[in-house]
Each structure stands twice: as structure tokens, then as C-alpha cells.
Amino acid sequence: DGGITQSPKYLFRKEGQNVTLSCEQNLNHDAMYWYRQDPGQGLRLIYYSQIVNDFQKGDIAEGYSVSREKKESFPLTVTSAQKNPTAFYLCASSIEGQGGQPQHFGDGTRLSIL
Amino acid sequence: AQSVAQPEDQVNVAEGNPLTVKCTYSVSGNPYLFWYVQYPNRGLQFLLKYITGDNLVKGSYGFEAEFNKSQTSFHLKKPSALVSDSALYFCAVSGGGGYNKLIFGAGTRLAVHP
Numbered sequence: 001d002g003g004i005t006q007s008p009k010y011l012f013r014k015e016g017q018n019v020t021l022s023c024e025q026n027l028n029h030d031a032m033y034w035y036r037q038d039p040g041q042g043l044r045l046i047y048y049s050q051i052v053n054d055f056q057k058g059d060i061a062e063g064y065s066v067s068r069e070k071k072e073s074f075p076l077t078v079t080s081a082q083k084n085p086t087a088f089y090l091c092a093s094s095i096e097g098q099g100g101q102p103q104h105f106g107d108g109t110r111l112s113i114l
Numbered sequence: 115a116q117s118v119a120q121p122e123d124q125v126n127v128a129e130g131n132p133l134t135v136k137c138t139y140s141v142s143g144n145p146y147l148f149w150y151v152q153y154p155n156r157g158l159q160f161l162l163k164y165i166t167g168d169n170l171v172k173g174s175y176g177f178e179a180e181f182n183k184s185q186t187s188f189h190l191k192k193p194s195a196l197v198s199d200s201a202l203y204f205c206a207v208s209g210g211g212g213y214n215k216l217i218f219g220a221g222t223r224l225a226v227h228p
Contacts, residue, residue: 004157006157040123040220040221041220042118042204042218042219042220042221043158043204043216043218044218045215045216048215058215090157090158092157092158100146100163100165100208102148102160102163103158103160103216104160105150105157105158105159106157107155107156107157108155108156108157110155
């Protein structure tokens with residue numbers, strides 16, 4: 001079945017540590033997105049990519065980094081500069097980066113601080 | 115600036131009764147509107163979208179939504195609620211343009227009681 005796979009499901013970060021969240025899709029979608037979900041705040045866009053080797057900052061990119069070396073993969077690194085990383089992180093993809101296309105979501109990674 | 119408001123943090127309804135989850139939006143130009151549902155510790159699932167055409171949109175699991183341009187609303191409805199409909203519901207808007215950036219509301223928790 002086609003879909004989006006996020007791993008790990010749960011992740012713990014120590015102070016000063018960088019951690020990387022994996023997102024893989026086999027839907028052949030061009031566009032991919034990373035969101036952060038906090039209780040009562042909905043989803044906020046961290047980074048997005050419309051095509052391989054290109055990505056753009058979203059609304060809350062500080063303290064995060066991404067890469068898009070392959071169409072299928074869009075890993076997110078939470079750096080030590082992100083002082084409040086505890087959240088539920090969701091990866092999504094869509095057919096193309098144009099309005100009107102629904103985004104398809106993975107099942108998320110829950111990041112906590114040790 | 116684009117924005118989405120979901121005025122109710124929680125909606126309670128008895129099983130078998132009709133349900134409505136409210137959403138209003140603000141966007142320049144013609145909006146693309148979406149509803150998603152989220153079950154605990156899962157990603158978002160696409161329910162339905164409005165792009166253009168008929169103001170009443172039908173989606174998955176018996177849900178429908180009515181687009182009202184004059185009231186800038188896109189309320190989610192279902193004629194007969196099920197206990198299994200209990201979940202977190204998100205309204206989202208895209209203003210079209212260069213890419214599929216979605217702005218999400220804060221979410222409404224639907225509780226259907228037996």
C-alpha cells in the first residue's frame with residue numbers, strides 16, 4: 001500500500017543533542033512538508049519542499065533543518081538550537097505543490113526531552 | 115493574511131443526532147478549503163475539500179461540508195453521529211498561488227456519547 005512512513009514513533013532528546021526524524025513516501029508525490037503539532041495550536045509549518053534538492057522555510061523554521069536529496073525522503077533534524085522541541089511532528093506529501101491538492105500525512109513522531 | 119477559526123474547542127453530541135463542527139476562514143482570493151480528522155497518536159486523515167462548484171461537498175465516512183462565501187464559513191456536518199466519529203477535527207485553508215500551503219485551525223474535539 002502506498003503511504004507515508006515516519007520513524008521512530010517516539011524519540012527522546014538529551015540537552016544539546018541533535019536528532020533526526022525520518023519521513024519516507026512511496027506515493028510519487030513531488031511536494032513534502034513538515035509540521036509541528038502542539039496541544040490547542042493546530043499544525044504549524046516548519047519546512048516544505050516542492051521538488052528534489054529544493055526546500056523553503058515555513059512559519060517556524062528556527063532550530064530545524066531539512067534535506068531533500070531524494071524524491072521519496074524528507075528528513076527533519078531538530079537541532080540543539082530548538083529550545084522547546086517537545087511536540088508531535090507530522091510529515092505530509094501532496095501530488096504537486098499547487099493549491100487544491102489534499103496533503104497526505106504520516107502517523108507522526110512524538111519527541112520528548114530527557 | 116490567511117487564517118482559519120474553529121470557534122469551539124469541543125462539541126458534544128449524542129449518537130444518532132446530527133453534528134456540526136464550525137469553521138470560518140479569511141483568505142484573499144478564492145479559497146481552497148479542507149477538513150481533516152485525527153485519531154489519538156495518528157496523523158491527519160483527509161475527509162473532504164472544496165475547490166469550486168457546488169457549495170455542498172460530500173466526503174468520506176458520511177461527512178459533508180457546506181461552503182458559504184458570504185459568511186466565509188465551511189462547516190462540517192453529518193446527519194447521524196456515531197461514537198466512532200469521536201476525534202479531533204481540523205479545518206484548513208489554502209489561498210492557492212504558488213504552492214499548496216495550508217493554514218490550519220486549532221482543531222475541534224468531537225465527543226459522541228452513546
